[in-house]
Amino acid sequence: xxxxxxxxxxxxxxxxxxxxxxxxxxxxxxxxxxxxxxxxxxxxxxxxxxxxxxxxxxxxxxxxxxxxxxxxxxxxxxxxxxxxxxxxxxxxxxxxxxxxxxxxxxxxxxxxxxxxxxxxxxxxxxxxxxxxxxxxxxxxxxxxxxxxxxxxxxxxxxxxxxxxxxxxxxxxxxxxxxxxxxxxxxxxxxxxxxxxxxxxxxxxxxxxxxxxxxxxxxxxxxxxxxxxxxxxxxxxxxxxxxxxxxxxxxxxxxxxxxxxxxxxxxxxxxxxxxxxxxxxxxxxxxxxxxxxxxxxxxxxxxxxxxxxxxxxxxxxxxxxxxxxxxxxxxxxxxxxxxxxxxxxxxxxxxxxxxxxxxxxxxxxxxxxxxxxxx
Amino acid sequence: xxxxxxxxxxxxxxxxxxxxxxxxxxxxxxxxxxxxxxxxxxxxxxxxxxxxxxxxxxxxxxxxxxxxxxxxxxxxxxxxxxxxxxxxxxxxxxxxxxxxxxxxxxxxxxxxxxxxxxxxxxxxxxxxxxxxxxxxxxxxxxxxxxxxxxxxxxxxxxxxxxxxxxxxxxxxxxxxxxxxxxxxxxxxxxxxxxxxxxxxxxxxxxxxxxxxxxxxxxxxxxxxxxxxxxxxxxxxxxxxxxxxxxxxxxxxxxxxxx
Numbered sequence: 126x127x128x129x130x131x132x133x134x135x136x137x138x139x140x141x142x143x144x145x146x147x148x149x150x151x152x153x154x155x156x157x158x159x160x161x162x163x164x165x166x167x168x169x170x171x172x173x174x175x176x177x178x179x180x181x182x183x184x185x186x187x188x189x190x191x192x193x194x195x196x197x198x199x200x201x202x203x204x205x206x207x208x209x210x211x212x213x214x215x216x217x218x219x220x221x222x223x224x225x226x227x228x229x230x231x232x233x234x235x236x237x238x239x240x241x242x243x244x245x246x247x248x249x250x251x252x253x254x255x256x257x258x259x260x261x262x263x264x265x266x267x268x269x270x271x272x273x274x275x276x277x278x279x280x281x282x283x284x285x286x287x288x289x290x291x292x293x294x295x296x297x298x299x300x301x302x303x304x305x306x307x308x309x310x311x312x313x314x315x316x317x318x319x320x321x322x323x324x325x326x327x328x329x330x331x332x333x334x335x336x337x338x339x340x341x342x343x344x345x346x347x348x349x350x351x352x353x354x355x356x357x358x359x360x361x362x363x364x365x366x367x368x369x370x371x372x373x374x375x376x377x378x379x380x381x382x383x384x385x386x387x388x389x390x391x392x393x394x395x396x397x398x399x400x401x402x403x404x405x406x407x408x409x410x411x412x413x414x415x416x417x418x419x420x421x422x423x424x425x426x427x428x429x430x431x432x433x434x435x436x437x438x439x440x441x442x443x444x445x446x447x448x449x450x451x452x453x454x455x456x457x458x459x460x461x462x463x464x465x466x467x468x469x470x471x472x473x474x475x476x477x478x479x480x481x482x483x484x485x486x487x488x489x490x491x492x493x494x495x496x497x498x499x
Numbered sequence: 500x501x502x503x504x505x506x507x508x509x510x511x512x513x514x515x516x517x518x519x520x521x522x523x524x525x526x527x528x529x530x531x532x533x534x535x536x537x538x539x540x541x542x543x544x545x546x547x548x549x550x551x552x553x554x555x556x557x558x559x560x561x562x563x564x565x566x567x568x569x570x571x572x573x574x575x576x577x578x579x580x581x582x583x584x585x586x587x588x589x590x591x592x593x594x595x596x597x598x599x600x601x602x603x604x605x606x607x608x609x610x611x612x613x614x615x616x617x618x619x620x621x622x623x624x625x626x627x628x629x630x631x632x633x634x635x636x637x638x639x640x641x642x643x644x645x646x647x648x649x650x651x652x653x654x655x656x657x658x659x660x661x662x663x664x665x666x667x668x669x670x671x672x673x674x675x676x677x678x679x680x681x682x683x684x685x686x687x688x689x690x691x692x693x694x695x696x697x698x699x700x701x702x703x704x705x706x707x708x709x710x711x712x713x714x715x716x717x718x719x720x721x722x723x724x725x726x727x728x729x730x731x732x733x734x735x736x737x738x739x740x741x742x743x744x745x746x747x748x749x750x751x752x753x754x755x756x757x
Contacts, residue, residue, distance in 0.1 A: 194713045196660045198523020249553045281547070346577075346606065374607065379577055381606035420607040420660075486525045492550035492557075497585045498575045 129315040133330050138372045139313060141364030144171035148360045151175035160188060165417040170367050173413035174360060182405065185412035189441040192419040197443040200488045202422070204252035204284070204446050205245055208453045208466065209233050209272055213258025216323035217311070219356055219389055219396045221466045222258045224325065231453040232263050238272055242279040244457035248448060248475055251492035252282040254307065256466075259325050260288040270294075270301050277302025282494035284347070288326065289336035295343030302499050306340040307349030308333070309387065312357035313365030321356055337369070341377035348373060348382050349424070354407065355389035355398030363410050367417065383422035383444070386411055388429070390468070404433055408441075415441035427471040431481070434471050439487045447471070447478040506681060506704050508541075509596070509629030509650035511568070515540045516698065517728045518570070518683065519721065520708025522548065523660075527561050529717050534565060537711070537721035542567045543599050545574045546589050559592060570631065572599035579618035586623050598623060599653070600632040609659045613640050617647070624648030633685050636667035641674045641682070651680050651703065657687030660709045664693045668700070675701040691720075691727030698731025699739060 128134045141148075144167060147155065151172035159169035159178070172178060178185060210232035213222045233241060245253060255272055257264040269287050276283040284305035285298060295306065312318050315330050322328050337348040350370055352362035370382045388407055389398040402410075414423055424444040425437055434445065450456060451465030473481070479489045505512040519539040524530035534542055542562060550557040562569055571589025576582035579602065586598040600623065602616050603609040611633050617640065620632045629650045634640055636654035644652050654671055657663035664687060665671065675682050681703025688694055694705045707724050714720035 194523075195662060195709060198709065198712050199525035200523060246552075249556065251550065251553075251556075281550075379604040418607075420609075483526065488524060488526050490548070490556065491553055493547055495547040495549070495575060495585070495588075497546065497588050498577075498581055 127314055127316055129319040129330075131319065133315045133319070135313060135315055135365065136334070139334070139365050139368045141171075141313075141361055141368060144168065144364050145360065147171040148174040148364060149176075151177050153177050153180075156181065160184065160416070167368070167371075170413055170417040171364060173416060174363060174410065178413070179405065179409050182409055182412070185409060185416065186440055189412040189415040190439060192415050193439055193441055193443055196420050197422075197439075198488075199439065199486055200490045201438050201442070201482055202252070202444040202490050202493050203250065204254055204282075204444065205248070205250045205456075206254045206256055206286075206426075206446055206449050206451070207241055207245065207456065208256045208451060209238065209269070210257045210261075210264035211453050211466070212261045212263040213325075214261045215259035215325040215327045217327065218321045218323065219353065219398070230263070232268075233272075233454050235271070235275070237454060237457075238275060240457045241454050242276060246279045248456070249491050251280055252284070252494065253280045254284045254286055254446070256285075257287040259327055266290060266294045266297070270297050273298055273303045274301040277496070277499070281492050281496055284349070286349070289333050290339070292339045292343050295340050295345055299344045302496075303345055304494060304499070305347030305349055305383070306337075306345055307351070307383075307385065308336050308340070309351040309353055309385070310334055310366070310369070311353045312362055313352060313369070314357045314361050317357040334369075337373055337382075338376065341373060341380040346380055347422075348380065349385060350382055351385040351387055353387050353389055354402045354410075355400055357400060359400055359402050359406070359410070363413075367414070370418065370421065381422070383424060384414060384418075385424040385426065387426065387467075390428070390470075407433075408437065411437060411441040427469045428467055429470055431471045431473060435481050435485065438482055438485060445478075447473065448475050508631070508681065511629070513540045513568075515725075515728075516704040516732055517694070517725055518543065518685075518704055518706040519711060520572075520706065521545075521558050521562065523709055523712035524717065525712075527555075527558070530558075530712075531561055531565065533711050533717045533721040534562075534567065536718045536725065537707075538725045540567055541570050541597070543570045543572045543706070543708075544593070545572050546585050546592075547575045549589075549592055563593075568597060569593040569595040570597040570599050571595060572601045572633075573619075574601045574603070576602050576619075577604040577615075578602065578612070579615040579622070582615065582619040583622055586619070586628060587626075590628070596627065597629045597631065600630055602633075611635055611655070613637065616640075617643055620644055620649050621647040631683065636670035636674065638670060638673040638677060641678060645678065645680050649680060651683050652678060653683045653685040653706065655686040656684045656693070656697070659686045661687055662689030662710060663687050664689055665697060668696075671697070671702070672700060691723045694724055695727040695731035695734070698728055699734050701735065704728070 148171040155172040159172040286307040573582040573585040657666040685706040
C-alpha cells in the first residue's frame with residue numbers, strides 16, 4: 126500500500142492495488158472476456174485499460190458509441206464554466222492559479238456576476254459551472270453560496286467546482302439551488318499528492334477524498350469526479366477513480382456521479398507532466414469508462430483540441446463545455462485578465478461547435494434539467 | 500369483421516397503439532419525421548427538455564404544431580412531491596391533462612420508485628390528470644395504481660435504454676390478466692417483433708423511444724414499429740393457435756376408464 130511521508134494511505138475501498146498488474150499486462154483473452162461479459166466488473170475495467178485492449182481500440186470505440194447512444198441518445202449535453210475568482214490559498218505545482226504565481230488576483234463582485242450571468246444566458250446556456258480556487262477570505266463559502274443563489278434565477282442547472290466544504294455548507298448550496306458539485310482528487314496516489322500540493326488546505330488528501338461523499342450526503346444530486354491526468358501514474362489514478370465512483374454509487378443510491386477527464390498538456394505554464402497521457406490512451410480510458418459505466422455522464426472540456434473533442438463526442442463522451450473562458454469572468458466584456466487557469470485548446474464559439482456536433486448526427490442539448498426539480 | 504376497438508385512456512379514444520418518446524434524437528427534424536412515421540397520437544415529452552427561451556433547443560414548440568396529444572413526463576423527479584410539481588407545470592405549459600408519472604431516484608439505471616410513483620399518482624388522479632404511471636412490472640402495484648385512478652399502467656419491459664426486450668414478460672402476463680385499465684409496456688423494447696409480441700400477449704399499447712431514436716434509420720424504424728404493433732393486435736384478434744408443449748401420446752393412458 127502506498128503511504129506518504131505523513132503516513133497517509135489510500136482507503137481500501139478506493140485502492141486499486143490488486144488490479145494494477147492486470148491493467149498493465151492483461152492478455153487478449155482477458156480483454157475479450159471484458160468485452161463479451163454482460164456486466165463489466167473491476168477486473169474487466171482493468172483489462173480494458175491494458176496495452177492489449179489498446180490494440181483493439183476501434184472495437185472499444187464501437188462498444189462505447191453503442192452504449193452512449195443507448196443511454197444518452199444522439200445528444201450532447203452542453204454547459205459553460207464561469208470562474209468567479211482566482212484568489213487561491215493552494216500551492217499546486219501544476220496550476221496557473223497557485224498562490225505563489227505573481228499575477229494580480231480578481232474576483233467578480235455581485236453586480237459583475239449578474240452581468241456575466243446575463244451574458245451567458247444570452248448565449249443560450251442553461252447549465253452553468255461556477256468555479257473558484259481554494260478557500261480564501263476573498264472567495265469563501267458565503268460568496269459561493271450567494272453566487273449559486275443568483276445563478277439559480279438565471280439557469281435551469283447550477284453546478285459548482287470549488288474547495289472542499291463541510292456537509293452543512295453543501296446543504297446550504299443545495300438549498301441555494303446547486304444540483305452538482307465537481308471536485309477532482311487530482312491524483313489518488315498519496316505520495317505524489319503530497320509532493321504536488323505544497324501548501325494550503327489542499328494538502329489534506331483525506332479531507333478532499335471524502336468531500337464527494339459529503340456532497341451526496343447533503344442532498345446535492347451529482348458529484349463530479351476526476352483525476353488530473355498526467356501528474357501521476359494514470360493507471361493508478363484511473364483505477365482509483367473508477368473504484369471511487371463505484372463506492373459512491375453503492376452508498377448513495379438516490380444520487381449520481383459524473384466523471385471528467387482533465388489532462389495536463391506539457392505546454393501549459395511551464396509545468397511538464399511527468400506521466401503524459403497520449404490522445405490514444407485518453408480515448409482508451411474514456412472508452413473503458415463508458416463500457417464499464419454505460420449510464421454515467423462522461424464529460425470533456427475545452428482543454429482538449431477541437432479535433433479530439435469532435436472525435437470523442439457521442440463515442441463515450443455525453444457532456445461537453447464550449448465557448449469557455451478560464452479567466453475570471455470574461456463573457457460580458459473582454460476585460461478579463463489574460464492568464465487563465467489552463468489553456469483553452471478548443472476556442473470555437475457556440476454556433477460553430479453546435480454545427481460540428483450536428484454534422485456528426487448529434488443534437489446539442491442546452492437544457493436537460495428544470496428549476497422545478499430543486 | 501368488427502371494427503377494431505380503440506385504445507381508451509381517461510375517456511379519450513385513440514386509434515394508434517404506439518406511443519413514442521421524444522428524447523435522444525439527433526435533431527428535432529428527425530424526431531418530427533419519426534413521430535409522423537410512427538402514426539403515434541400520444542407523444543411524451545420531458546419537462547426538463549422544454550426550453551422556450553431557445554427554440555432550437557426546445558422540444559415542446561415543434562410538438563405543439565403536430566396533430567398529437569402531448570403527454571408531459573416528470574423525468575428528473577426523485578420523489579412524489581417533485582413529480583407533482585413537475586406535472587402541474589407540465590399541464591400549464593402543454594395544456595394537456597395527460598401526464599406520464601416517471602420517478603427514478605437513481606439517475607443511472609432510471610428504475611421507477613414504486614412507493615413514490617403510487618403516492619404521486621394518487622394525488623394527480625385526484626386533481627383530474629389522466630395519469631399514466633411508469634412502473635416496475637409488479638402485478639400488485641398495477642392493481643394499486645388502478646385503484647387510485649390511473650388511466651393505464653405502464654410496466655417496464657426492461658431498464659430504459661437497454662434494449663433487452665420483454666425481460667419481465669411473466670409479470671406483464673399477470674398484470675394483463677387482472678388489469679381493468681390498458682397495460683402499456685414502456686421501456687426496454689429494441690425490435691418491432693418485441694412490440695408485436697407485447698400486443699399479441701394482450702397489451703393495450705407500447706411506448707418506444709430509444710429503439711427508434713438510436714436506430715440506424717429512425718424514421719424507417721418508427722414505421723416498422725407502427726406496422727408491428729398493428730400486426731400484433733391483428734394477431735391477437737385473429738386468435739393464436741394453441742401451443743402444444745409435447746407430442747400427443749401414441750399409447751393413451753386412459754383406456755382403462757369407461
